[in-house]
Amino acid sequence: MHRFTTRCRGAAMAADARRHRALSFAIAATATAAAAATLAISLALSTPAHAQSGGKPAAPAASAASAPIKVGFMLPYSGTYAALGNAIENGFRLYVQEQGGKLGGKDVEFHKVDDESDPAKAPENANKLIKRDQVDVVVGTVHSGVQMAIVKVAKENNTLLIIPNAGADEATGPLCGPNVFRSSFSNWQPGYAMGEVVANRGMKRVVTLTWKYAAGEQSVRGFKEAFEKRGGKVMRELTLPFPNVEFQALITEIASLKPDAVFVFFAGGGAVKFVKDWAAAGLKDKIPLYASGFLTDGTLQAQGAAAQGLETTLHYADGLTNPRDQSFRAAYAKAYKLQPDVYAVQGYDAAQMLAAGVKAVNGDMSRKNDVYKAIGAARIDSPRGAFTLSRAHNPVQDFYLRKVEGTENRSVGIAAKALADPARGCRL
Ligand code: PHB
Numbered sequence: 001m002h003r004f005t006t007r008c009r010g011a012a013m014a015a016d017a018r019r020h021r022a023l024s025f026a027i028a029a030t031a032t033a034a035a036a037a038t039l040a041i042s043l044a045l046s047t048p049a050h051a052q053s054g055g056k057p058a059a060p061a062a063s064a065a066s067a068p069i070k071v072g073f074m075l076p077y078s079g080t081y082a083a084l085g086n087a088i089e090n091g092f093r094l095y096v097q098e099q100g101g102k103l104g105g106k107d108v109e110f111h112k113v114d115d116e117s118d119p120a121k122a123p124e125n126a127n128k129l130i131k132r133d134q135v136d137v138v139v140g141t142v143h144s145g146v147q148m149a150i151v152k153v154a155k156e157n158n159t160l161l162i163i164p165n166a167g168a169d170e171a172t173g174p175l176c177g178p179n180v181f182r183s184s185f186s187n188w189q190p191g192y193a194m195g196e197v198v199a200n201r202g203m204k205r206v207v208t209l210t211w212k213y214a215a216g217e218q219s220v221r222g223f224k225e226a227f228e229k230r231g232g233k234v235m236r237e238l239t240l241p242f243p244n245v246e247f248q249a250l251i252t253e254i255a256s257l258k259p260d261a262v263f264v265f266f267a268g269g270g271a272v273k274f275v276k277d278w279a280a281a282g283l284k285d286k287i288p289l290y291a292s293g294f295l296t297d298g299t300l301q302a303q304g305a306a307a308q309g310l311e312t313t314l315h316y317a318d319g320l321t322n323p324r325d326q327s328f329r330a331a332y333a334k335a336y337k338l339q340p341d342v343y344a345v346q347g348y349d350a351a352q353m354l355a356a357g358v359k360a361v362n363g364d365m366s367r368k369n370d371v372y373k374a375i376g377a378a379r380i381d382s383p384r385g386a387f388t389l390s391r392a393h394n395p396v397q398d399f400y401l402r403k404v405e406g407t408e409n410r411s412v413g414i415a416a417k418a419l420a421d422p423a424r425g426c427r428l
Contacts, residue, residue, distance in 0.1 A: 072129030074140030091347025104358025122149030174425030187218030195226025
């Protein structure tokens with residue numbers, strides 16, 4: 001049975017890979033066909049753009065200006081975070097489609113690697129995109145442990161990196177760099193926002209529970225910082241290895257500790273299982289459960305009744321009233337027959353950030369410093385609400401308090417306005 005499942009998944013992935021290879025090929029072919037038409041325009045535009053940016057020499061060859069932008073997705077397409085990786089890619093591709101298949105006026109060629117959320121394979125996977133495929137930008141990833149390796153390889157090669165999810169505080173902290181950008185959040189941010197909410201409700205004794213890896217531990221650290229600053233006490237920090245889902249003994253332990261509330265970080269498949277186990281253990285109406293919003297984002301169909309009423313903090317929510325979100329949601333639903341989630345938004349905004357860089361250099365990606373400067377200064381018109389980047393290249397953004405109603409994380413207000421990660425240790 002197990003082997004059968006594995007083989008089916010392998011076959012499906014192979015089909016997926018074939019589909020994407022075909023797509024890359026089609027896009028590359030389009031780029032070639034379009035090259036002749038765009039060449040004159042590119043040449044016409046390149047000189048004034050260079051002159052404007054300080055008299056740098058003109059692009060060395062017409063081919064550099066007409067070559068497609070090579071985007072490398074390093075994302076989880078298998079395992080507990082597979083749905084997250086797919087949503088990010090969907091969001092990114094939607095923005096490209098809306099620009100007529102281009103970014104900053106240039107054709108786009110996609111390459112992709114399944115990182116399996118496995119830190120051990122991360123350096124090799126990052127090198128496949130950077131060294132083998134020679135991409136202009138890596139868009140990756142979801143898992144904070146994998147992210148650490150990507151940051152290192154991207155910095156060594158001075159390759160543009162846009163992080164479309166992973167919150168690893170280090171990436172926009174001590175390991176920040178001119179070429180490293182994030183379209184998502186730092187792990188500290190949603191945890192900190194929730195720490196304020198729980199303290200303001202008068203809760204005093206809280207137990208935390210998460211997977212024992214950077215995302216969980218850093219979310220708890222953010223929560224604890226805000227919560228204890230306001231007089232609360234984290235009485236026990238419980239963990240289990242990533243991506244284990246044997247929650248029963250830990251749930252029993254929490255029940256016996258009788259805290260005022262519990263704060264957790266789980267996401268993807270693990271989040272579905274935790275929310276169901278928590279309700280099945282009879283704790284849903286006994287101990288208030290709080291979390292960063294990943295616990296209930298992209299998971300509500302599967303969590304069903306067990307998730308109703310849960311409150312979380314995140315930089316995206318259902319029921320926002322800005323027109324940008326409304327058009328994004330309509331376009332996403334039309335393209336994919338799915339409702340978007342926070343991961344789709346982060347993918348979409350990663351594409352917007354890249355577009356800002358490409359536009360600023362008129363498509364000449366060899367002008368790396370100008371690309372970085374433009375992305376760093378961009379104001380991103382995001383479905384979550386417009387945001388800018390901090391000096392460490394992390395979004396400065398509002399964190400919503402959300403409550404689960406049916407299959408939606410309805411916004412019930414703003415938990416933290418324009419919250420900036422402290423970027424401790426960043427020397428940019
Ligand atoms: C992370 O590993 O940084 C991570 C993974 C999944 C999430 C959020 C953060 O939903």
